[in-house]
Amino acid sequence: MNSAEELKYLLPNSVISVGVQTNKPLAVIRKEDLLTVAGKVKEMGFDSLSVITGVDRLDRIEVIYNLFSYKKKQNLALKVILDHKSPEVDSVTSIWKVADWLERETYDLVGVKFNGHPNLKRILLPEGWIGHPLMKDYDMSIEQFVTIGEDGEDIVSTDGSNLLRRR
Amino acid sequence: MDPVTIDTTKIRITKRKPETALEKLEDTGLINTLLAAKDREGFILLTTVDQAINWGRLSSLWPVTSGLACCAIEMMATSMAHHDIARFGMEVFRASPRQSDLMFVAGTVTKRMAPRVKQLYEMMAEPKWVISVGSCANTGGPYHESYCVLKGVDNIIPVDVYIPGCPPRPEAWLYGIIQLREKIKNEGYGAKWGLNK
Numbered sequence: 001m002n003s004a005e006e007l008k009y010l011l012p013n014s015v016i017s018v019g020v021q022t023n024k025p026l027a028v029i030r031k032e033d034l035l036t037v038a039g040k041v042k043e044m045g046f047d048s049l050s051v052i053t054g055v056d057r058l059d060r061i062e063v064i065y066n067l068f069s070y071k072k073k074q075n076l077a078l079k080v081i082l083d084h085k086s087p088e089v090d091s092v093t094s095i096w097k098v099a100d101w102l103e104r105e106t107y108d109l110v111g112v113k114f115n116g117h118p119n120l121k122r123i124l125l126p127e128g129w130i131g132h133p134l135m136k137d138y139d140m141s142i143e144q145f146v147t148i149g150e151d152g153e154d155i156v157s158t159d160g161s162n163l164l165r166r167r
Numbered sequence: 168m169d170p171v172t173i174d175t176t177k178i179r180i181t182k183r184k185p186e187t188a189l190e191k192l193e194d195t196g197l198i199n200t201l202l203a204a205k206d207r208e209g210f211i212l213l214t215t216v217d218q219a220i221n222w223g224r225l226s227s228l229w230p231v232t233s234g235l236a237c238c239a240i241e242m243m244a245t246s247m248a249h250h251d252i253a254r255f256g257m258e259v260f261r262a263s264p265r266q267s268d269l270m271f272v273a274g275t276v277t278k279r280m281a282p283r284v285k286q287l288y289e290m291m292a293e294p295k296w297v298i299s300v301g302s303c304a305n306t307g308g309p310y311h312e313s314y315c316v317l318k319g320v321d322n323i324i325p326v327d328v329y330i331p332g333c334p335p336r337p338e339a340w341l342y343g344i345i346q347l348r349e350k351i352k353n354e355g356y357g358a359k360w361g362l363n364k
Contacts, residue, residue, distance in 0.1 A: 125315070126279060133314045140314060148282045163282060164322050 003044065003069075003076040011040060024066075024075040031080040031089050038065075038078070038095045045069040046076055049096040052103060054110030056136045061087040063112055082112065091117040109134040126154035217355055224268070224294065225351040227256040228344075231267035233287060236274025238301040238334040250337040255344055264290040269347075272326075275303040275310060276317045288324045296351070298343055299326040302333045309333070
Protein backbone atom coordinates (compact mmCIF):
# COMPACT_ATOMS: atom_id res chain seq x y z
CA MET A 1 0.00 0.00 0.00
CA ASN A 2 1.53 3.28 -1.07
CA SER A 3 0.99 6.58 0.69
CA ALA A 4 -1.90 7.68 -1.54
CA GLU A 5 -3.80 4.43 -0.92
CA GLU A 6 -3.10 4.81 2.79
CA LEU A 7 -4.62 8.29 2.65
CA LYS A 8 -7.67 6.92 0.82
CA TYR A 9 -8.05 4.31 3.55
CA LEU A 10 -7.84 6.94 6.31
CA LEU A 11 -10.08 9.58 4.70
CA PRO A 12 -12.35 7.80 2.20
CA ASN A 13 -14.76 10.71 1.82
CA SER A 14 -12.17 13.38 1.03
CA VAL A 15 -10.11 11.48 -1.52
CA ILE A 16 -11.81 11.29 -4.93
CA SER A 17 -9.32 9.06 -6.71
CA VAL A 18 -5.87 7.57 -6.35
CA GLY A 19 -3.27 7.19 -9.07
CA VAL A 20 0.35 7.55 -10.04
CA GLN A 21 1.93 10.63 -11.55
CA THR A 22 5.56 10.49 -12.72
CA ASN A 23 6.22 7.43 -10.54
CA LYS A 24 4.85 9.19 -7.47
CA PRO A 25 1.62 8.35 -5.63
CA LEU A 26 -1.08 10.89 -6.42
CA ALA A 27 -4.31 11.54 -4.58
CA VAL A 28 -7.00 13.76 -6.07
CA ILE A 29 -8.90 15.34 -3.20
CA ARG A 30 -11.96 17.51 -2.73
CA LYS A 31 -10.97 21.15 -2.48
CA GLU A 32 -13.28 21.77 0.49
CA ASP A 33 -11.38 19.17 2.52
CA LEU A 34 -7.88 20.36 1.65
CA LEU A 35 -7.00 21.59 5.14
CA THR A 36 -8.28 18.40 6.78
CA VAL A 37 -6.34 16.23 4.37
CA ALA A 38 -3.21 18.37 4.68
CA GLY A 39 -3.30 18.08 8.46
CA LYS A 40 -3.73 14.31 8.21
CA VAL A 41 -0.91 14.05 5.68
CA LYS A 42 1.42 15.97 7.95
CA GLU A 43 0.57 13.57 10.77
CA MET A 44 1.51 10.73 8.40
CA GLY A 45 5.01 12.17 8.28
CA PHE A 46 5.04 14.29 5.16
CA ASP A 47 6.90 17.19 6.73
CA SER A 48 8.26 18.81 3.56
CA LEU A 49 6.23 20.65 0.94
CA SER A 50 8.58 20.63 -2.05
CA VAL A 51 6.68 22.65 -4.61
CA ILE A 52 3.19 23.81 -5.51
CA THR A 53 2.29 23.58 -9.18
CA GLY A 54 -0.59 25.24 -10.95
CA VAL A 55 -1.77 23.91 -14.31
CA ASP A 56 -4.25 25.51 -16.68
CA ARG A 57 -6.24 22.71 -18.40
CA LEU A 58 -8.56 25.12 -20.29
CA ASP A 59 -11.73 23.80 -18.61
CA ARG A 60 -10.29 23.59 -15.11
CA ILE A 61 -7.28 24.58 -13.07
CA GLU A 62 -5.29 21.99 -11.16
CA VAL A 63 -3.14 22.77 -8.16
CA ILE A 64 -0.69 20.03 -7.22
CA TYR A 65 1.09 19.86 -3.87
CA ASN A 66 4.29 17.80 -4.10
CA LEU A 67 5.19 16.44 -0.68
CA PHE A 68 8.14 14.51 0.67
CA SER A 69 8.68 12.69 3.93
CA TYR A 70 12.20 12.78 5.30
CA LYS A 71 11.33 10.10 7.86
CA LYS A 72 9.81 7.55 5.47
CA LYS A 73 11.70 8.69 2.32
CA GLN A 74 8.43 8.71 0.39
CA ASN A 75 6.76 11.03 -2.07
CA LEU A 76 3.12 12.02 -2.27
CA ALA A 77 1.28 14.41 -4.54
CA LEU A 78 -2.07 15.98 -3.65
CA LYS A 79 -4.18 17.44 -6.42
CA VAL A 80 -7.19 19.74 -6.17
CA ILE A 81 -9.31 20.68 -9.17
CA LEU A 82 -10.59 24.24 -9.27
CA ASP A 83 -13.04 26.24 -11.31
CA HIS A 84 -11.45 27.94 -14.32
CA LYS A 85 -13.21 31.29 -13.98
CA SER A 86 -12.59 31.95 -10.29
CA PRO A 87 -9.92 29.55 -8.97
CA GLU A 88 -10.02 29.65 -5.17
CA VAL A 89 -8.68 27.25 -2.58
CA ASP A 90 -7.75 27.36 1.10
CA SER A 91 -4.18 28.28 1.98
CA VAL A 92 -2.00 25.63 3.62
CA THR A 93 0.37 28.17 5.21
CA SER A 94 -0.96 27.16 8.65
CA ILE A 95 0.36 23.62 8.07
CA TRP A 96 3.57 24.15 6.06
CA LYS A 97 5.25 27.52 6.51
CA VAL A 98 6.98 27.23 3.12
CA ALA A 99 3.62 27.44 1.38
CA ASP A 100 3.76 31.22 1.86
CA TRP A 101 6.09 31.89 -1.08
CA LEU A 102 4.99 28.88 -3.13
CA GLU A 103 1.37 30.02 -3.04
CA ARG A 104 2.41 33.56 -3.92
CA GLU A 105 4.21 32.18 -6.98
CA THR A 106 1.15 30.16 -8.02
CA TYR A 107 -1.00 33.23 -7.54
CA ASP A 108 1.44 35.32 -9.57
CA LEU A 109 1.71 33.06 -12.60
CA VAL A 110 -1.59 31.15 -12.68
CA GLY A 111 -3.89 33.43 -10.72
CA VAL A 112 -5.13 30.99 -8.08
CA LYS A 113 -6.54 32.84 -5.08
CA PHE A 114 -5.51 31.24 -1.77
CA ASN A 115 -8.02 32.06 0.98
CA GLY A 116 -6.43 32.76 4.34
CA HIS A 117 -2.97 33.54 2.99
CA PRO A 118 -1.27 36.20 5.17
CA ASN A 119 0.35 38.18 2.32
CA LEU A 120 -1.07 37.24 -1.05
CA LYS A 121 0.63 39.45 -3.60
CA ARG A 122 2.90 39.00 -6.62
CA ILE A 123 6.37 37.58 -5.95
CA LEU A 124 8.18 37.35 -9.33
CA LEU A 125 6.46 39.96 -11.46
CA PRO A 126 6.13 43.55 -10.28
CA GLU A 127 2.85 44.86 -8.91
CA GLY A 128 0.54 46.15 -11.61
CA TRP A 129 1.39 43.53 -14.21
CA ILE A 130 -1.60 42.83 -16.46
CA GLY A 131 -2.67 39.18 -16.46
CA HIS A 132 -1.23 35.94 -15.17
CA PRO A 133 1.33 34.72 -17.74
CA LEU A 134 1.02 30.95 -17.41
CA MET A 135 -2.70 31.02 -18.16
CA LYS A 136 -3.53 29.81 -21.67
CA ASP A 137 -5.63 32.92 -22.33
CA TYR A 138 -2.84 35.34 -21.37
CA ASP A 139 -2.74 38.20 -23.89
CA MET A 140 0.69 38.15 -25.53
CA SER A 141 -0.16 41.08 -27.81
CA ILE A 142 0.24 43.55 -24.92
CA GLU A 143 3.92 44.24 -24.40
CA GLN A 144 4.60 45.48 -20.89
CA PHE A 145 7.67 47.38 -19.70
CA VAL A 146 9.09 48.02 -16.25
CA THR A 147 10.70 51.26 -15.18
CA ILE A 148 12.11 52.37 -11.85
CA GLY A 149 10.17 55.01 -9.95
CA GLU A 150 11.35 57.80 -7.65
CA ASP A 151 11.61 55.57 -4.58
CA GLY A 152 13.14 52.63 -6.44
CA GLU A 153 9.86 50.79 -6.87
CA ASP A 154 8.89 49.06 -10.10
CA ILE A 155 6.36 50.75 -12.34
CA VAL A 156 4.65 48.67 -15.03
CA SER A 157 3.43 50.34 -18.17
CA THR A 158 2.64 49.38 -21.74
CA ASP A 159 4.44 52.52 -22.90
CA GLY A 160 8.16 51.81 -23.28
CA SER A 161 9.25 55.27 -24.41
CA ASN A 162 11.15 55.95 -21.17
CA LEU A 163 13.11 52.74 -21.51
CA LEU A 164 13.55 52.07 -25.21
CA ARG A 165 16.21 53.78 -27.27
CA ARG A 166 15.08 56.17 -29.96
CA ARG A 167 16.40 55.01 -33.31
CA MET B 168 83.60 13.12 -37.85
CA ASP B 169 82.08 14.46 -41.01
CA PRO B 170 82.04 18.20 -41.36
CA VAL B 171 78.56 19.70 -40.92
CA THR B 172 77.31 21.42 -44.03
CA ILE B 173 75.03 24.40 -43.60
CA ASP B 174 72.41 25.19 -46.25
CA THR B 175 72.58 28.97 -46.42
CA THR B 176 69.24 29.29 -48.24
CA LYS B 177 67.39 28.10 -45.14
CA ILE B 178 68.80 30.78 -42.91
CA ARG B 179 66.30 33.53 -42.26
CA ILE B 180 67.18 36.88 -40.92
CA THR B 181 65.06 37.27 -37.82
CA LYS B 182 63.83 40.62 -36.67
CA ARG B 183 65.90 42.16 -33.97
CA LYS B 184 64.27 42.02 -30.59
CA PRO B 185 63.05 45.50 -29.62
CA GLU B 186 65.14 46.96 -26.88
CA THR B 187 64.45 50.62 -26.42
CA ALA B 188 61.08 51.94 -25.37
CA LEU B 189 60.59 53.49 -28.77
CA GLU B 190 61.21 50.23 -30.58
CA LYS B 191 58.86 48.39 -28.25
CA LEU B 192 56.15 50.93 -28.98
CA GLU B 193 56.68 50.54 -32.72
CA ASP B 194 56.62 46.78 -32.36
CA THR B 195 53.07 46.78 -30.96
CA GLY B 196 51.81 48.06 -34.32
CA LEU B 197 49.27 50.20 -32.52
CA ILE B 198 50.86 53.51 -33.42
CA ASN B 199 51.71 53.02 -37.06
CA THR B 200 52.54 56.58 -38.06
CA LEU B 201 55.09 56.90 -35.36
CA LEU B 202 57.90 59.20 -36.32
CA ALA B 203 61.00 59.68 -34.32
CA ALA B 204 63.63 62.26 -34.89
CA LYS B 205 66.98 62.35 -33.25
CA ASP B 206 67.46 65.65 -31.62
CA ARG B 207 70.55 67.01 -30.06
CA GLU B 208 69.19 66.40 -26.55
CA GLY B 209 66.98 63.33 -27.00
CA PHE B 210 64.11 61.87 -29.00
CA ILE B 211 61.17 63.80 -30.37
CA LEU B 212 58.11 61.61 -30.76
CA LEU B 213 55.65 62.53 -33.48
CA THR B 214 52.27 60.84 -33.85
CA THR B 215 48.64 61.80 -34.24
CA VAL B 216 46.52 62.60 -31.21
CA ASP B 217 43.90 60.05 -32.31
CA GLN B 218 46.30 57.18 -32.41
CA ALA B 219 47.98 57.97 -29.13
CA ILE B 220 44.65 58.30 -27.34
CA ASN B 221 43.15 55.20 -28.94
CA TRP B 222 46.23 53.21 -28.02
CA GLY B 223 45.85 54.29 -24.43
CA ARG B 224 42.16 53.47 -24.36
CA LEU B 225 42.27 50.04 -25.89
CA SER B 226 45.24 48.92 -23.87
CA SER B 227 43.43 49.18 -20.55
CA LEU B 228 39.74 48.52 -21.02
CA TRP B 229 38.24 47.98 -17.61
CA PRO B 230 34.98 46.01 -17.63
CA VAL B 231 32.24 46.53 -15.07
CA THR B 232 31.55 43.52 -12.83
CA SER B 233 28.08 42.52 -13.91
CA GLY B 234 26.62 39.24 -15.03
CA LEU B 235 23.00 38.41 -15.66
CA ALA B 236 22.90 34.67 -16.38
CA CYS B 237 25.00 31.69 -17.44
CA CYS B 238 27.12 33.74 -19.88
CA ALA B 239 28.65 35.32 -16.78
CA ILE B 240 30.14 31.92 -15.92
CA GLU B 241 31.98 32.02 -19.25
CA MET B 242 33.03 35.58 -18.42
CA MET B 243 34.63 34.24 -15.25
CA ALA B 244 36.33 31.50 -17.27
CA THR B 245 37.65 34.10 -19.70
CA SER B 246 39.09 36.17 -16.91
CA MET B 247 40.82 33.22 -15.26
CA ALA B 248 44.42 32.20 -15.86
CA HIS B 249 43.83 29.73 -18.69
CA HIS B 250 42.31 32.23 -21.13
CA ASP B 251 43.70 35.26 -19.34
CA ILE B 252 42.24 38.53 -20.56
CA ALA B 253 44.99 40.25 -18.59
CA ARG B 254 46.86 40.08 -21.90
CA PHE B 255 44.60 42.88 -23.07
CA GLY B 256 44.86 44.85 -19.86
CA MET B 257 41.28 43.90 -19.00
CA GLU B 258 41.73 41.83 -15.88
CA VAL B 259 40.62 44.66 -13.62
CA PHE B 260 36.89 44.03 -13.28
CA ARG B 261 35.71 47.14 -11.50
CA ALA B 262 32.97 46.91 -8.92
CA SER B 263 31.81 50.43 -9.77
CA PRO B 264 30.47 51.60 -13.14
CA ARG B 265 32.12 54.97 -12.52
CA GLN B 266 35.55 53.43 -13.05
CA SER B 267 34.66 51.23 -16.01
CA ASP B 268 35.00 51.69 -19.77
CA LEU B 269 33.33 48.51 -20.96
CA MET B 270 30.17 46.65 -20.10
CA PHE B 271 29.60 43.00 -20.94
CA VAL B 272 25.87 42.36 -21.10
CA ALA B 273 26.29 38.70 -20.23
CA GLY B 274 22.96 36.94 -20.10
CA THR B 275 19.20 37.24 -20.32
CA VAL B 276 17.90 40.78 -19.97
CA THR B 277 14.49 40.42 -18.36
CA LYS B 278 11.92 43.19 -18.39
CA ARG B 279 12.51 43.78 -14.70
CA MET B 280 16.31 43.90 -15.09
CA ALA B 281 16.25 46.14 -18.18
CA PRO B 282 15.94 49.52 -16.36
CA ARG B 283 18.75 48.45 -14.02
CA VAL B 284 21.03 47.58 -16.96
CA LYS B 285 20.24 50.91 -18.56
CA GLN B 286 20.94 52.73 -15.30
CA LEU B 287 24.27 50.94 -14.99
CA TYR B 288 25.20 51.98 -18.53
CA GLU B 289 24.23 55.59 -17.87
CA MET B 290 26.36 55.67 -14.72
CA MET B 291 29.51 54.79 -16.70
CA ALA B 292 31.71 57.70 -17.71
CA GLU B 293 32.46 58.47 -21.36
CA PRO B 294 34.06 56.98 -23.39
CA LYS B 295 32.27 53.67 -22.93
CA TRP B 296 31.68 50.56 -24.95
CA VAL B 297 29.23 47.68 -24.72
CA ILE B 298 29.67 44.06 -25.78
CA SER B 299 26.48 42.04 -25.97
CA VAL B 300 27.22 38.41 -25.25
CA GLY B 301 25.09 35.39 -26.03
CA SER B 302 21.83 34.77 -27.85
CA CYS B 303 19.68 36.18 -25.05
CA ALA B 304 21.34 39.57 -24.93
CA ASN B 305 21.59 39.78 -28.73
CA THR B 306 18.03 38.97 -29.74
CA GLY B 307 16.21 37.37 -26.85
CA GLY B 308 17.40 33.97 -28.06
CA PRO B 309 15.43 31.02 -26.70
CA TYR B 310 13.22 33.46 -24.77
CA HIS B 311 12.22 35.48 -27.83
CA GLU B 312 8.56 34.47 -27.43
CA SER B 313 8.57 35.08 -23.69
CA TYR B 314 6.45 37.67 -21.92
CA CYS B 315 9.20 38.82 -19.61
CA VAL B 316 12.41 39.01 -21.69
CA LEU B 317 13.63 41.97 -23.68
CA LYS B 318 14.19 41.12 -27.36
CA GLY B 319 17.77 42.29 -27.59
CA VAL B 320 19.65 44.62 -25.28
CA ASP B 321 20.22 47.02 -28.19
CA ASN B 322 16.63 48.11 -27.64
CA ILE B 323 17.76 50.04 -24.57
CA ILE B 324 21.50 50.73 -24.92
CA PRO B 325 23.85 51.04 -27.95
CA VAL B 326 25.97 47.94 -28.55
CA ASP B 327 29.40 47.89 -30.23
CA VAL B 328 30.11 44.17 -30.63
CA TYR B 329 27.75 41.19 -30.60
CA ILE B 330 29.13 37.77 -29.66
CA PRO B 331 26.84 34.88 -30.68
CA GLY B 332 26.66 31.60 -28.80
CA CYS B 333 24.67 29.98 -26.04
CA PRO B 334 26.82 30.62 -24.10
CA PRO B 335 29.87 31.58 -26.17
CA ARG B 336 33.09 29.82 -25.34
CA PRO B 337 36.00 31.88 -23.97
CA GLU B 338 37.65 31.78 -27.40
CA ALA B 339 34.61 33.57 -28.81
CA TRP B 340 34.89 36.13 -26.03
CA LEU B 341 38.52 36.75 -26.90
CA TYR B 342 37.62 37.14 -30.59
CA GLY B 343 34.92 39.65 -29.67
CA ILE B 344 37.34 41.57 -27.48
CA ILE B 345 39.85 41.70 -30.35
CA GLN B 346 37.12 43.02 -32.66
CA LEU B 347 36.33 45.76 -30.16
CA ARG B 348 40.03 46.67 -30.00
CA GLU B 349 40.08 46.95 -33.79
CA LYS B 350 37.05 49.20 -33.60
CA ILE B 351 38.58 51.47 -30.99
CA LYS B 352 41.79 51.61 -32.99
CA ASN B 353 39.92 53.13 -35.92
CA GLU B 354 37.93 55.61 -33.89
CA GLY B 355 38.58 59.28 -34.35
CA TYR B 356 38.85 61.59 -31.41
CA GLY B 357 35.47 63.03 -30.71
CA ALA B 358 33.73 60.74 -33.20
CA LYS B 359 31.16 59.93 -30.57
CA TRP B 360 30.30 63.61 -30.27
CA GLY B 361 30.09 64.05 -34.04
CA LEU B 362 33.11 66.31 -34.38
CA ASN B 363 34.96 64.28 -36.98
CA LYS B 364 32.15 63.28 -39.25
